Amino acid sequence: xxxxxxxRFNDKAANFLLKKPVDLYLSSFKILNRFMVxxxxxxxxxxxxxxxxxxxxxSNLGKVAVNHHDRESGKSGYTLKKxxxxxxxxxxxxxxxxLRAAVILGFLFSTFGFLxxxxxxxxxxxxxxxxxxxSALAVLISTFAGVQLIALGVIGEYLGRLFLSQNKKxxxxxxxxxxxxxxxxx
Numbered sequence: 001x002x003x004x005x006x007x008r009f010n011d012k013a014a015n016f017l018l019k020k021p022v023d024l025y026l027s028s029f030k031i032l033n034r035f036m037v038x039x040x041x042x043x044x045x046x047x048x049x050x051x052x053x054x055x056x057x058x059s060n061l062g063k064v065a066v067n068h069h070d071r072e073s074g075k076s077g078y079t080l081k082k083x084x085x086x087x088x089x090x091x092x093x094x095x096x097x098x099l100r101a102a103v104i105l106g107f108l109f110s111t112f113g114f115l116x117x118x119x120x121x122x123x124x125x126x127x128x129x130x131x132x133x134x135s136a137l138a139v140l141i142s143t144f145a146g147v148q149l150i151a152l153g154v155i156g157e158y159l160g161r162l163f164l165s166q167n168k169k170x171x172x173x174x175x176x177x178x179x180x181x182x183x184x185x186x
Contacts, residue, residue, distance in 0.1 A: 039053075099160045
């Protein structure tokens with residue numbers, strides 16, 4: 001049950017993070033042509049994620065219907081820990097989403113702190129006898145936590161761009177090139 005849930009979660013995450021076609025199921029069993037294999041083995045950094053490498057090289061993918069039967073002997077080598085590690089490779093090596101999520105979370109915290117501060121001022125003007133200590137503290141903590149998350153997210157965005165540059169994601173791949181014919185006038 002946990003492996004199936006982990007696989008399903010990994011599939012949904014790949015749809016979002018890797019822009020995987022929704023109707024494509026990622027499986028350990030693949031048929032790759034020589035061009036694709038040559039492109040994949042160019043990746044010489046640690047933590048490879050084959051599906052991420054394939055999806056960054058091409059969007060020209062096909063599917064073959066396969067009947068999945070119950071395992072007759074032995075058990076799967078994918079533990080929950082290995083599935084989590086696989087997902088973490090996809091999440092951190094092929095996406096800057098976590099860094100952008102920190103910026104969004106920072107804006108949400110800062111907005112909450114600002115709105116809560118306005119609410120506190122409004123409440124205090126209506127009822128001056130309300131104690132101010134806890135609300136001022138909540139406003140300060142949420143606002144500054146948001147500002148810190150925004151700053152970390154912006155720094156992370158720069159680091160993420162450096163990481164993606166270092167990750168050697170190609171801008172394009174050339175499957176086949178044609179040399180001009182020496183005898184033609186074109």
